[in-house]
Amino acid sequence: MSFSVTEPSSRQKWFAGTLVITYALITMIPLLWIMMTSFKTPPDSISYPPKVVYEPSLEGYVNLFTTRTRLSPEALAELPPPENFAEEIVRNRNMVIAGPSKFGGRFLNSVIIGFGSTFLSIFLGTLAAYAFSRFKIPLADDLLFFILSTRMMPPIAVAIPIFLMYRQLGLSDTHLGMILLYTAVNISLAVWLLKGFIDEIPREYEEAALIDGYTRFQAFYKVVLPQAATGIASTAIFCLIFAWNEYAFAVLLTSGTAQTAPAFIPTIIGVGGLDWPAIAAGATIFLLPVMIFTVLLRKHLLRGITFGAVRK
Amino acid sequence: MAEVILENLSKSYGKQKAVIDMNMTIEDGSFVVLLGPTGAGKTTTLRLISGLEKIDEGSVKIDGRVVNEEIPAQRDVAMVFQQYSLYPHLSVRNNLAFPLRSPILKTSKDEIKRKVDEVAEILQISHKLDNKATELSGGEMQRVSIGRALVRDPAIFLMDEPLSSLDARLRADLRIELKRIHHDLGSTLLYVTHDQIEAMTMASHVGVLQEGELVQFGSPREIYENPTSVYVAARLGSPRINLLPAAVFNDTPNDVHTLGLRPEHIAYGDGEDATVKRIEHLGDHTRLHLDFKGHAVTGLSPEGNPYTQGSTIKIKPVNPLCFNEAGNRITGRVA
Numbered sequence: 001m002s003f004s005v006t007e008p009s010s011r012q013k014w015f016a017g018t019l020v021i022t023y024a025l026i027t028m029i030p031l032l033w034i035m036m037t038s039f040k041t042p043p044d045s046i047s048y049p050p051k052v053v054y055e056p057s058l059e060g061y062v063n064l065f066t067t068r069t070r071l072s073p074e075a076l077a078e079l080p081p082p083e084n085f086a087e088e089i090v091r092n093r094n095m096v097i098a099g100p101s102k103f104g105g106r107f108l109n110s111v112i113i114g115f116g117s118t119f120l121s122i123f124l125g126t127l128a129a130y131a132f133s134r135f136k137i138p139l140a141d142d143l144l145f146f147i148l149s150t151r152m153m154p155p156i157a158v159a160i161p162i163f164l165m166y167r168q169l170g171l172s173d174t175h176l177g178m179i180l181l182y183t184a185v186n187i188s189l190a191v192w193l194l195k196g197f198i199d200e201i202p203r204e205y206e207e208a209a210l211i212d213g214y215t216r217f218q219a220f221y222k223v224v225l226p227q228a229a230t231g232i233a234s235t236a237i238f239c240l241i242f243a244w245n246e247y248a249f250a251v252l253l254t255s256g257t258a259q260t261a262p263a264f265i266p267t268i269i270g271v272g273g274l275d276w277p278a279i280a281a282g283a284t285i286f287l288l289p290v291m292i293f294t295v296l297l298r299k300h301l302l303r304g305i306t307f308g309a310v311r312k
Numbered sequence: 313m314a315e316v317i318l319e320n321l322s323k324s325y326g327k328q329k330a331v332i333d334m335n336m337t338i339e340d341g342s343f344v345v346l347l348g349p350t351g352a353g354k355t356t357t358l359r360l361i362s363g364l365e366k367i368d369e370g371s372v373k374i375d376g377r378v379v380n381e382e383i384p385a386q387r388d389v390a391m392v393f394q395q396y397s398l399y400p401h402l403s404v405r406n407n408l409a410f411p412l413r414s415p416i417l418k419t420s421k422d423e424i425k426r427k428v429d430e431v432a433e434i435l436q437i438s439h440k441l442d443n444k445a446t447e448l449s450g451g452e453m454q455r456v457s458i459g460r461a462l463v464r465d466p467a468i469f470l471m472d473e474p475l476s477s478l479d480a481r482l483r484a485d486l487r488i489e490l491k492r493i494h495h496d497l498g499s500t501l502l503y504v505t506h507d508q509i510e511a512m513t514m515a516s517h518v519g520v521l522q523e524g525e526l527v528q529f530g531s532p533r534e535i536y537e538n539p540t541s542v543y544v545a546a547r548l549g550s551p552r553i554n555l556l557p558a559a560v561f562n563d564t565p566n567d568v569h570t571l572g573l574r575p576e577h578i579a580y581g582d583g584e585d586a587t588v589k590r591i592e593h594l595g596d597h598t599r600l601h602l603d604f605k606g607h608a609v610t611g612l613s614p615e616g617n618p619y620t621q622g623s624t625i626k627i628k629p630v631n632p633l634c635f636n637e638a639g640n641r642i643t644g645r646v647a
């Protein structure tokens with residue numbers, strides 16, 4: 001049998017493959033369970049033993065997006081026939097649709113706050129990282145360490161001061177307040193990641209642009225930025241994932257106007273018990289944007305994780 | 313095209329002095345080569361002229377105007393870097409057009425196209441114009457970066473070892489090409505290298521730098537034949553000048569400490585014994601590596617090479633260069 005240093009044997013490949021697949025299955029089961037639950041009816045969702053095979057229903061999604069009123073069987077009988085599938089599902093439970101739920105608005109809040117803070121983190125982070133990478137800044141190393149040190153405790157540890165501060169400043173339950181908060185948390189990650197990427201871009205490119213008749217800022221915009229695109233994309237994913245998923249501050253600081261989806265979903269309570277399919281439907285829809293974003297940029301993401309490990 | 317004057321130019325990085333009190337006049341239309349080993353301050357000088365480094369003391373005058381406080385874009389200089397100079401996200405055509413599109417030049421579209429095509433023609437890269445910059449070979453990349461300097465009509469071209477990363481044949485080709493371009497355009501050029509062949513073949517003037525100081529400035533011939541110090545003498549000539557303690561010869565004056573013997577300063581068949589250690593046949597000429605009283609001496613064999621390895625021959629210095637103990641030249645003496 002031949003022996004190779006670089007090429008793993010078929011047994012090693014088989015072992016590694018099994019390990020990866022097992023791990024993937026373990027991590028994916030909860031997600032799969034949530035998605036399955038979102039397509040169950042409320043009785044199916046709490047049946048014991050749990051149903052793996054069941055008749056799919058959109059009731060969870062209908063309940064998620066609507067508020068409903070219970071009517072007496074006589075009143076129901078007098079109504080005209082249901083206009084759409086949603087109405088039909090609700091009528092089967094002796095109810096009618098009273099109006100839209102708050103979920104749409106809360107989801108929109110998540111989009112505004114998540115993408116807004118990601119944009120702000122990347123914008124400030126890129127400028128700061130460029131400055132740290134290129135200019136002689138007094139105490140640059142200490143400043144960088146200070147920026148990193150903001151991540152040395154969980155952000156929630158400062159929840160009370162922030163809560164009091166936000167109340168004083170009138171930032172509680174506002175979009176701006178949440179965007180600023182998530183940006184403050186993400187900016188250290190953004191500066192450090194982006195500094196790594198910008199360090200890898202040789203200075204000669206900008207110097208060439210300076211001599212070719214451009215100002216420092218034009219050189220940054222025309223030469224550095226296009227080459228840092230990969231780094232910016234992967235940093236953006238990390239920032240978005242944090243801001244999108246953040247729960248504790250969202251619960252603490254938002255209750256209405258600026259409430260995000262993670263804070264809202266657990267408050268979906270059905271009639272006569274928790275409406276598990278509706279909660280699961282909310283979680284499923286909530287997962288989609290980050291999933292799509294990540295799949296689209298997955299090549300950049302992988303490079304983002306291993307950045308700086310391999311030098312040309 | 314303009315005259316560039318450096319007056320008492322100084323630059324240090326912390327305690328490290330990179331350029332010390334440099335005075336130099338680069339005449340309009342001249343091809344000046346700065347020669348010196350790594351760390352002599354060649355590149356720093358270019359960067360001070362271009363504005364990529366801030367001047368500590370002294371001044372740079374371009375076309376009669378002190379440019380110390382101007383940003384690189386305002387100084388109207390073009391620079392070719394040793395490497396890494398093409399914008400990797402742009403095509404070759406856009407790389408060449410980049411300086412023309414700058415807010416300072418604002419060239420019209422037709423004019424950009426005309427100039428880019430013209431320069432591509434000169435540098436023989438017309439067929440690669442639509443490639444990405446990263447798809448070129450090393451030689452093509454360097455031609456494009458030279459082209460990016462040529463599309464403009466700057467006061468001075470600054471070149472920082474532009475040929476050092478290329479293979480020997482390409483280097484020879486581009487050397488001739490650069491000389492021709494300089495001749496055709498009549499532009500002013502400041503060229504940095506540690507390659508003496510480039511210095512000898514292209515320069516109208518050579519400046520030799522030693523640890524940040526300009527130690528000699530003159531025509532290549534002057535530098536070769538009349539070096540002011542041991543250091544300058546050792547910069548030019550292939551094979552290198554042989555430096556021997558004066559004491560190995562009997563009749564040298566007392567104040568002469570070192571004798572510099574270029575191969576043409578050695579006469580064969582007369583004088584004192586030397587042993588042939590090795591013979592190198594290089595095609596057009598033959599090098600002799602000799603052992604002369606325990607010192608290694610390299611010389612050029614006369615036509616037809618009558619010598620064999622291990623044989624003993626007689627050699628004699630003819631008009632050698634004399635240096636005193638400090639390494640400075642002593643002229644007007646024949647050893």
